[in-house]
Amino acid sequence: MMGISTWGTVQAAQPSEWVKGRLVVQTRAGLPDTELAEILKPHGGKSRRIGKTDLFIIDLPPGMSEQAVLSQLEHNPHLKFAELDAIVKPAFVPNDPYLGSEWHLAKIGATTAWDRSQGTGVVIAVLDTGVDASHPDLAARIVPGWNVYDNNSNTADVTGHGTAVAGTAAASMNNSVGVAGVAGAARIMPMRICDLSGNATGSSIAQALAYAADHGARVANISFGGVPGNSTVQTAAQYMKNKGGLVVVAAGNNGINENITPGTTMISVSAVEQTDVKTTWSSYGNFVTVAAPGTTIWTTTRGGGYGQWWGTSFASPVAAGTVALMMAARPDLPNTTIESLLTSTAVDLGTAGRDAYYGYGRVNAAAAVNAAVAATASTSDTQAPSVAITSPTGGASVSSVVAVNVSASDNVGVTRVELRVNGSTVATDTSSPFAFSWDSRTVANGSASLAAYAFDAAGNSKASSAVSVGVSNAVAADTTAPTVQITNPASGARVSGTVSVKVSASDNAGAAGIRQSLYIDGGLRATASGASLSYNWNTRKVSHGSHTIQAVVRDAAGNQTATTIQVSR
Numbered sequence: 001m002m003g004i005s006t007w008g009t010v011q012a013a014q015p016s017e018w019v020k021g022r023l024v025v026q027t028r029a030g031l032p033d034t035e036l037a038e039i040l041k042p043h044g045g046k047s048r049r050i051g052k053t054d055l056f057i058i059d060l061p062p063g064m065s066e067q068a069v070l071s072q073l074e075h076n077p078h079l080k081f082a083e084l085d086a087i088v089k090p091a092f093v094p095n096d097p098y099l100g101s102e103w104h105l106a107k108i109g110a111t112t113a114w115d116r117s118q119g120t121g122v123v124i125a126v127l128d129t130g131v132d133a134s135h136p137d138l139a140a141r142i143v144p145g146w147n148v149y150d151n152n153s154n155t156a157d158v159t160g161h162g163t164a165v166a167g168t169a170a171a172s173m174n175n176s177v178g179v180a181g182v183a184g185a186a187r188i189m190p191m192r193i194c195d196l197s198g199n200a201t202g203s204s205i206a207q208a209l210a211y212a213a214d215h216g217a218r219v220a221n222i223s224f225g226g227v228p229g230n231s232t233v234q235t236a237a238q239y240m241k242n243k244g245g246l247v248v249v250a251a252g253n254n255g256i257n258e259n260i261t262p263g264t265t266m267i268s269v270s271a272v273e274q275t276d277v278k279t280t281w282s283s284y285g286n287f288v289t290v291a292a293p294g295t296t297i298w299t300t301t302r303g304g305g306y307g308q309w310w311g312t313s314f315a316s317p318v319a320a321g322t323v324a325l326m327m328a329a330r331p332d333l334p335n336t337t338i339e340s341l342l343t344s345t346a347v348d349l350g351t352a353g354r355d356a357y358y359g360y361g362r363v364n365a366a367a368a369v370n371a372a373v374a375a376t377a378s379t380s381d382t383q384a385p386s387v388a389i390t391s392p393t394g395g396a397s398v399s400s401v402v403a404v405n406v407s408a409s410d411n412v413g414v415t416r417v418e419l420r421v422n423g424s425t426v427a428t429d430t431s432s433p434f435a436f437s438w439d440s441r442t443v444a445n446g447s448a449s450l451a452a453y454a455f456d457a458a459g460n461s462k463a464s465s466a467v468s469v470g471v472s473n474a475v476a477a478d479t480t481a482p483t484v485q486i487t488n489p490a491s492g493a494r495v496s497g498t499v500s501v502k503v504s505a506s507d508n509a510g511a512a513g514i515r516q517s518l519y520i521d522g523g524l525r526a527t528a529s530g531a532s533l534s535y536n537w538n539t540r541k542v543s544h545g546s547h548t549i550q551a552v553v554r555d556a557a558g559n560q561t562a563t564t565i566q567v568s569r
């Protein structure tokens with residue numbers, strides 16, 4: 001295969017733990033399955049697509065070093081990235097449960113926000129250890145989810161972490177029992193992403209995000225450490241965002257600057273104390289989007305009880321619940337507007353403006369919901385994206401699988417780019433950088449016209465200038481012989497006088513390439529090009545008895561077929 005441009009794959013920081021015998025890759029949009037199989041062939045890897053994304057889990061044969069294969073795959077021009085399947089752990093700080101007040105709700109103004117919204121109609125996917133669906137403060141909130149670890153519908157909580165996270169986001173409010181979640185009228189979609197020890201992976205999170213996005217969740221919460229910098233999760237989060245959702249994640253509990261490049265696919269949440277000071281253990285860095293309460297969070301526990309938990313695991317669902325309140329208050333607002341109002345209404349802490357400890361500031365649910373209610377529909381986006389094909393360039397000669405690179409931007413955000421060849425859409429890419437692997441063997445040799453169409457969430461679209469390329473693929477050798485039939489006279493016929501001998505032939509490569517030869521009793525009598533041959537045979541000059549008529553046809557590639565009949569005079 002050929003790549004006409006080298007697209008540098010992004011190598012993420014190596015995780016401290018990863019799944020043995022497995023990698024995750026993202027292909028360029030449109031890469032044929034057969035080509036991915038070719039790429040994996042030298043290493044014996046087998047691919048499994050994640051949902052409808054371009055992410056693939058690669059299962060390696062026993063004994064194969066995932067790092068060795070990674071070092072090969074990460075330079076392949078048809079892969080956007082390849083990475084180890086990181087193992088991530090719940091971002092909580094264990095503590096003995098004890099009774100206390102839900103200080104975090106007052107801190108973020110949730111009780112004020114509830115006058116306008118309690119989260120009705122919004123589904124929050126809780127990607128975690130499962131959820132105790134029989135808990136009295138959760139039972140009424142649950143919608144069916146999925147266990148991506150075991151690939152079944154059993155989403156029971158295997159460690160207790162997920163039940164605490166779910167209650168923080170959306171425990172039933174005003175039901176005379178237990179606690180209230182931030183969005184106590186929202187629904188919870190339990191997505192179990194971990195093994196029995198609570199360890200999840202980048203690929204299990206991506207599978208759960210793809211599922212949640214395709215099954216009606218508008219918010220996803222991921223309370224695991226080491227998630228914001230994971231390329232696999234970023235790609236799946238963008239998939240969900242393109243469907244109108246928002247993905248909220250814990251910043252982590254390492255208490256250090258994680259040095260993760262800031263991105264736009266997820267809302268990363270650091271944790272603050274009751275005093276609005278970042279906790280000592282909350283991770284931080286320029287990737288942090290907002291802060292939220294994360295200590296002594298009073299919530300539901302597995303088995304029907306209640307307890308207090310610590311960690312960015314609980315700051316994240318406070319923010320996710322706030323997002324759900326905003327979406328419920330204004331279901332018509334685009335997710336990008338919800339996100340910008342969440343950050344613009346946050347209470348600025350620390351140094352003025354966005355900073356590494358608090359992001360845009362500590363979540364303020366009261367102000368955020370008010371801002372959502374007040375947002376006017378006239379802010380809707382009417383500006384189309386701009387888009388150009390950067391590679392290949394016009395006039396390029398291409399063959400086999402061609403790397404097509406597109407640059408696209410928008411005032412709000414490009415949600416997808418379609419590659420059209422001669423007017424037909426051949427592939428769609430929903431994540432930046434927009435890049436395709438187009439199989440040029442699907443069109444005839446000669447000129448082909450490429451165009452990229454970019455779309456934003458509001459449905460505005462723009463076509464790039466067309467790029468005309470010359471397609472030049474080796475034509476497969478013709479190994480199919482022509483067919484031939486003597487249509488007159490009939491085999492076994494008695495002939496007399498002048499007989500019109502007629503031969504008809506055809507070939508897969510077209511009649512123009514056919515050469516015909518007619519023999520009577522072994523002597524060449526006529527030749528012709530094309531599908532038919534006619535010859536007037538004067539039988540008066542031949543002896544009485546049996547005679548042989550043979551037609552031999554040959555195609556342009558030299559494949560030959562003969563047919564023979566006997567007649568008598």
Ligand SMILES: [Ca+2]
Pocket residue numbers: 137171172173174175176177178179180
């Ligand atoms: Ca309750």
Ligand SMILES: [Ca+2]
Pocket residue numbers: 348349350351352353354355358359360361
């Ligand atoms: Ca600040």
Ligand SMILES: [Ca+2]
Pocket residue numbers: 381382383384385410411412413456458460
């Ligand atoms: Ca736009």
Ligand SMILES: [Ca+2]
Pocket residue numbers: 478479480481482507508509555557559
């Ligand atoms: Ca042929």
